[in-house]
Amino acid sequence: MADATTAAQSAPAHAPAQRRVPTFNGYSVWxxxxxxxxxxxxxxxxxxxxxxITTALYFVVFGSAxxxxxxxxxxxxxxxxxxxxxxxxxxxxxxxxxNASFGIYFPKFTGTIYELLSAPISYLEIVIAFxxxxxxxxxxxxxxxxxxxxxxxxxxxxxxVEMVLFLALVxxxxxxxxxxxxxxxxxxxxxxxxxxxxxxxxxMLGGVFYTIDMLPEAWQGIAQLxxxxxxxxxxxxxxxxxxxxxxxxxxxxTVVFVGxxxxxxAWMFKTGYRLKN
Numbered sequence: 001m002a003d004a005t006t007a008a009q010s011a012p013a014h015a016p017a018q019r020r021v022p023t024f025n026g027y028s029v030w031x032x033x034x035x036x037x038x039x040x041x042x043x044x045x046x047x048x049x050x051x052x053i054t055t056a057l058y059f060v061v062f063g064s065a066x067x068x069x070x071x072x073x074x075x076x077x078x079x080x081x082x083x084x085x086x087x088x089x090x091x092x093x094x095x096x097x098x099n100a101s102f103g104i105y106f107p108k109f110t111g112t113i114y115e116l117l118s119a120p121i122s123y124l125e126i127v128i129a130f131x132x133x134x135x136x137x138x139x140x141x142x143x144x145x146x147x148x149x150x151x152x153x154x155x156x157x158x159x160x161v162e163m164v165l166f167l168a169l170v171x172x173x174x175x176x177x178x179x180x181x182x183x184x185x186x187x188x189x190x191x192x193x194x195x196x197x198x199x200x201x202x203x204m205l206g207g208v209f210y211t212i213d214m215l216p217e218a219w220q221g222i223a224q225l226x227x228x229x230x231x232x233x234x235x236x237x238x239x240x241x242x243x244x245x246x247x248x249x250x251x252x253x254t255v256v257f258v259g260x261x262x263x264x265x266a267w268m269f270k271t272g273y274r275l276k277n
Contacts, residue, residue, distance in 0.1 A: 028121045029129045036103055036133035047137070048144055051091045055145050058087050059152035062209065077240060080153035085236040086208035087149075088142050089170065093203055093228075095141050096171050097195050100134035100178030105185055113275065123269040127179065134175035135168065142167050156239065162247075163238035169254055170231055176261040183268055183275060202228045227253050 040047055062083055107113040116126055149155050157163055185191045206228030212220050223229055234250025236242060268275065 025121050025125055028119070029125045029132075032116075032126070032129035033133050036130065037136065040099075040133070040137050048141065051095060051141055052144060052148050055087050055091060056148060056152070058083065059149065077242075078153065081155060081240075082236075083209065084146070084149045084153065084155050085239050086206075086232050088145050088167075089228075089232050089235055090203055090208050091145055092138050092142050092167070092171055093174050093199055094195065096134055096138040096174035097178035097181060097199060098191075099137050100131055100175040101182035101185065101191050103130050103134055104179055104182035105188075105191060108182070108275075117275065123266075127176075127265055131172065131175045131179050134178060135171040138171035138175060139168055142171070158241040159238045163235070166235050166238055166250075166254075169258075170235070173254055173258045173261065176258065176265065180261060180264055180268070183273065186274070202226055207232050227257060230254075 059080060062079070104113075107116065146155070181191065181194055185193075205223065206226050207223070212223050212229060212233075215223060230246075230250045230253040234247050234254070237247050237250070267273070
């Protein structure tokens with residue numbers, strides 16, 4: 001006891017307090033992630049029915065009615081099979097944005113967002129939980145649509161590992177984009193503003209139903225500026241290995257897109273943009 005007292009008295013009064021090293025709170029991340037996923041599985045039928053039925057109609061109309069009258073599109077590939085990667089990406093873009101934007105906007109709408117912001121968890125953990133849950137939902141949806149496609153057209157996957165990895169990366173990227181929209185939006189109408197005005201046109205012009213080579217030469221150069229073109233081309237390469245699809249460009253565009261989105265999210269949390277007011 002005397003030794004401890006002597007050591008305490010001899011310690012300098014101005015000694016700085018030992019800083020606590022921040023640790024990753026995996027339990028909190030899992031709790032937030034599980035909450036989002038439980039809500040998804042609770043309404044699993046409604047969550048999957050609409051995109052699956054819509055995709056099936058695309059196969060019936062474009063794959064069977066129109067595709068049967070068209071010659072092979074690329075390298076002997078039937079038009080119905082050619083549609084599969086593009087239709088999966090079309091659903092991934094839309095549902096990733098919707099799931100992530102609604103997931104973060106609803107706590108803002110009800111006021112429970114302040115409980116998250118005041119809890120002993122980091123902004124990174126919030127992003128991982130919400131964006132990770134939205135991306136998981138999109139990956140599940142993409143695989144279900146792929147299984148649905150087998151009932152309508154012959155499908156082959158030359159690079160299954162790359163296909164799954166690309167599916168997960170694109171799902172994460174657009175879930176992150178939806179997360180930003182959910183923070184930015186101040187009404188339910190604004191949640192659909194950017195997806196309908198920007199994402200849907202870019203997707204329709206991104207080669208879902210055709211190849212860029214089918215466009216006039218002047219438009220082919222313009223189409224290359226559309227990032228969705230490269231995302232769909234890379235995903236289509238994983239299925240069919242088409243020589244015209246530059247995988248390096250597709251991967252690079254996706255990584256740059258994710259980097260820009262992460263920078264925007266970091267700025268939003270740092271400044272409290274539409275979060276703390």
